[in-house]
Amino acid sequence: MSTPVPAARVSYRQSTNYLKHLYPSTPTMPEAVVADTECRPRAAARKGARWTSTVHNIASRLYHHTRKHTGVGIVCSVAYFDPGNWGVDLQAGSQYGYSLLFCVLLAGLFAAFLQVLACRLGVVTGLDLASHCRLLLHDRPRHKMLWRWGVLYPLYVLSEIAIISTDLAEMLGSAIALVLLFPSLPLWAGVLLTASDVMLILAFDNPLKSRPVKIFEYSISFLVLAVLICMALIIARIDVRWGDAFKGFLPSKALFTNGALYTTVGILGATIMPHSLFLGSHLATQDRVALEEVHTRSETSSLDCSSHKHDDEDDGPASTRLTTFPERLRERLGRTFNLRGSGNPKYPANVLAHRDRENNSLDFILAHIYHGMANMIFSLLGFAVIINALILILAGAVFYYASGARGSINPASLFDAHTLIKDMIGKPAALLFALALLASGQSASIVATLAGQSVSEGFLRWKVSPVVRRLLTRLLGLIPSMVVAIAVGKNGISALLVASQVVLSIVLPFITLPLIYLTSSSEIMKARQPCSETPSPDMAFSPPRTNTHAPMSGDIVEVVDRSLDTEAAADNGYVYFSSGKFMTSIGVLIWLVIVAANIYALVTLGLGEGA
Numbered sequence: 001m002s003t004p005v006p007a008a009r010v011s012y013r014q015s016t017n018y019l020k021h022l023y024p025s026t027p028t029m030p031e032a033v034v035a036d037t038e039c040r041p042r043a044a045a046r047k048g049a050r051w052t053s054t055v056h057n058i059a060s061r062l063y064h065h066t067r068k069h070t071g072v073g074i075v076c077s078v079a080y081f082d083p084g085n086w087g088v089d090l091q092a093g094s095q096y097g098y099s100l101l102f103c104v105l106l107a108g109l110f111a112a113f114l115q116v117l118a119c120r121l122g123v124v125t126g127l128d129l130a131s132h133c134r135l136l137l138h139d140r141p142r143h144k145m146l147w148r149w150g151v152l153y154p155l156y157v158l159s160e161i162a163i164i165s166t167d168l169a170e171m172l173g174s175a176i177a178l179v180l181l182f183p184s185l186p187l188w189a190g191v192l193l194t195a196s197d198v199m200l201i202l203a204f205d206n207p208l209k210s211r212p213v214k215i216f217e218y219s220i221s222f223l224v225l226a227v228l229i230c231m232a233l234i235i236a237r238i239d240v241r242w243g244d245a246f247k248g249f250l251p252s253k254a255l256f257t258n259g260a261l262y263t264t265v266g267i268l269g270a271t272i273m274p275h276s277l278f279l280g281s282h283l284a285t286q287d288r289v290a291l292e293e294v295h296t297r298s299e300t301s302s303l304d305c306s307s308h309k310h311d312d313e314d315d316g317p318a319s320t321r322l323t324t325f326p327e328r329l330r331e332r333l334g335r336t337f338n339l340r341g342s343g344n345p346k347y348p349a350n351v352l353a354h355r356d357r358e359n360n361s362l363d364f365i366l367a368h369i370y371h372g373m374a375n376m377i378f379s380l381l382g383f384a385v386i387i388n389a390l391i392l393i394l395a396g397a398v399f400y401y402a403s404g405a406r407g408s409i410n411p412a413s414l415f416d417a418h419t420l421i422k423d424m425i426g427k428p429a430a431l432l433f434a435l436a437l438l439a440s441g442q443s444a445s446i447v448a449t450l451a452g453q454s455v456s457e458g459f460l461r462w463k464v465s466p467v468v469r470r471l472l473t474r475l476l477g478l479i480p481s482m483v484v485a486i487a488v489g490k491n492g493i494s495a496l497l498v499a500s501q502v503v504l505s506i507v508l509p510f511i512t513l514p515l516i517y518l519t520s521s522s523e524i525m526k527a528r529q530p531c532s533e534t535p536s537p538d539m540a541f542s543p544p545r546t547n548t549h550a551p552m553s554g555d556i557v558e559v560v561d562r563s564l565d566t567e568a569a570a571d572n573g574y575v576y577f578s579s580g581k582f583m584t585s586i587g588v589l590i591w592l593v594i595v596a597a598n599i600y601a602l603v604t605l606g607l608g609e610g611a
Contacts, residue, residue: 069371071217072119072283073379074224075447079276080111080384081227081391082166082444083173083437084504086414087497088270089388092263093395094412098241098248101389103264105249107271108385110590112377114512117519117579117587118277119376122284123369124525124577126360129281129511130159130458132518139352155510156459160476162274162507163455165500166448167477168484171195172493173414174441175485180418180434187493188485194445195478207450208282208457211290223443224383230436231390234421234429238397245393262604265597270501271388272594274511275451280376281515282454289367354524362527362575369577398424415490449473502601509595516579516587525578 092100122128127135137152175190207216254260359365398420399412412420414437422430452473456462484496518524579587 068288069368069375071214071221071375072280072286072372073375073377074221074383075217075283076115076276076280076376077379077384078220078224078440078443078447079166079273079279080108080271080380081387081440082170082273083176083414083441084166084169084497084501085270085388086173086391086437086440088263088266088501089391090395090414090417091411092267093392093397094399095263096254096260097396097400098245098393099252099254100260100263100267101245101248101392102251102255103267104271104388104392105385107268108381108388110268110593111272111276111384112380113586113590114272114277114515115280115376115380116373117515118281119284119372120369120525120577121515121519122281123372124359124365124527126285127281128285128454128458129278129515129518130156130455132281132354132458132524133514134459134461135352135354136514136518152459155514156455158507158510159274159278159455159459160452162504162511163448163452163473164476164480165503165507166273166275167445167452167473168481169497169500170441170445170448171477171481172441172484172497174438174445175481176414176493177434177438177441179490180415181431181438186485187489188482191478191481191485194441195474195481208454209286211287220443220446223439226439227436227443228383228387230432230439231387231394234394234425234432234436235390237425237429238394240393240397241401244401245396262601265505265601266501268505268594268597270504271384272508272512274504274508275448275455277511277515278454278458279447279451282458284368284372287364288371289364359527362529365527365577394421413493415493448477452476505594505598505601509591509598512587512591512594516584516591520579520584520587522576522578526574526576529573529575 089104092103118129121132125132133152133155137147137155140147171191171194174194175187178190178193179185179187207213255264395412395417398417402420402424418430418433421433456473484493488496
C-alpha cells in the first residue's frame, strides 16, 4: 500500500502572487481590506473638512451681511405695519375672521416686489426714485413746460400728499397709544408729544447721507422688535383657532363677497406705501462696504467705471477735526442745526437727463445689490407680514370668534381693541398693545419724515438744511392732526385713519408706474464694464476683496442673469441690470391690480356701499 504524498505547503506570499497572476486588476481580499481601512479615516476627514469649510463660509457671509447690510430692509418695513395698517387689519379681522389673511400675504408679496425694484434702482444708478422722476420729466426735448407742469409737479404734489397722509396716520396712532397709556391725557396733547420725535431725528444727524447712520438703523430695529415681541406675547395669551388661521392664508370664496372685497382693497392700500419706495431707493444708494476701488475712478480712463459719490457733510477735512469735548459738541450742534444747508446734490446742475451721467461702478453694484435684495425680502416677509397677520389674528380671535356679547362682526377700532383686550385678557396685555402701537407709530413717523426729505430733495433739488426740511414735513402733518384731534376727538379718529389709507391707495399707482418703467429701461439700469479688470462674482455673496482676479465678462453676465431676471449683456462695454420681460410683466400686473382695486373702492364709496 503506497503512502500518500503530503501536500506542499504554500506560503501566503505565493498564494497572493498566484491570485495576482490570475486577476491582475483585482486586489486580493486582505489588501482590499487594508486599503479600505486606511482610506475610510482619510475620506471622513476630508468630508468633515469640507463641511467645516462650508459652515465657516456660510457663517462668514451671514456675519458680513448682518454687519454691513442689515438695516435698510427693517427701516423700510416699518411703513408696512404703521397705525393705518393696524386700523385696516383690526377691521378685517373683526368682520371676517381669518379669511383675509391671504390678502395680507398677497399684499406683502406685492410690497416686497416693488421694494426690491426700488432697491435695485438705487444700487445700480446711485439715485433715488424722486431724482429719477426729475431727470425723466424736467427737461424733455419737446414740450418742456407741459411735461413739467402737467406731469412732474403734479407727481410731486401727489407724493407730498401721500407723505402728509402717512404722517397724519402715524401721529394720530402714536397719540392714541399715549391716550391708552395715560387715559387722562387729551388727544391733542398726545399729538403734540408725538410731534416732538422730530428732535430724535435731528439727533441722528442725517440718515440720508451717502454713508449709513447705524445708530438710526439700530433705533428703528429696536422699535420693530418691540412691536413684534408685544404682539407675540398678546397672541400667546388668547385662544386662537390655529387651524382656521392657517387656512386663512389660502384663497377662499369669502374673499369675493362684497364687503370683504372692499376690505381687501383697504389692505392693499394700507400695506403698499408710496413713501417707503422713495425712502428705500434713497437708502439703497448708500455705501455699506466702503471699498476704496468703488469710490474712485480708474486712473487709466475716466470712463472705465463710475464712482460712488459722497456728500461733503459726511466727513470734514482733517484740519477741522477738533480734540476737546466742548469743541466737538459745539461743532456737532453747528452742523446739525445749520440752516444754510450742507452737502452736494446727487448730481450736478448741468446733468439734465440720464444720458448725461454715469451710474455706479460694477464693483459697487455687485457688492450691494444681492445683499440689499435679500435683506429687503427677509425684512418685509419676516417682520411686516408677520406683524400684520398677528394683528388680524388678534382681531379675529377677540372679536369675530369670541363668544358672548363681545363677539360681533362690527368693525373694531383701536380703542375697542384695547378695551376688549383689557377685559378679556387683562391689563398687562392691554399695556403691551398700547406699547406696540406707540412703537409702531413713532418708528413709522420718523420714516415718513425722512421720506419727505428725500422727496423734496429729489423732485425740487431744495438747497436748504435737512433740519428745515424735516421741520416743514413734520409741520405739514402736525397741523391737520391737531385740527382733527381738537374738532372730532376719539369718534373721528378711526374714520380719519381709513381715509388716509384711501388717499395712499389712490396715489400709489402714480408712484409705482415710474418705478416699473425706470427699472425696465436698459438705458437707465446699466453699468459700465471696466476695460482692464472685472470684479469677481463672488463679491455679490461675500465681503468684497481688493485686487480680485476676474473671470471673463461673460461669466459676470451669466451670474447677473441667473440671479436676477435681467436683460444682462456685455454689449458696448455695459452690463445691464434692467428687469426682463417676465419681471416687468409681473410689475405691470401688480400695477393693474392696484388700479382696479382703486377703481372698485371709489365706485363702492360713491354708491355708499363701503364698509
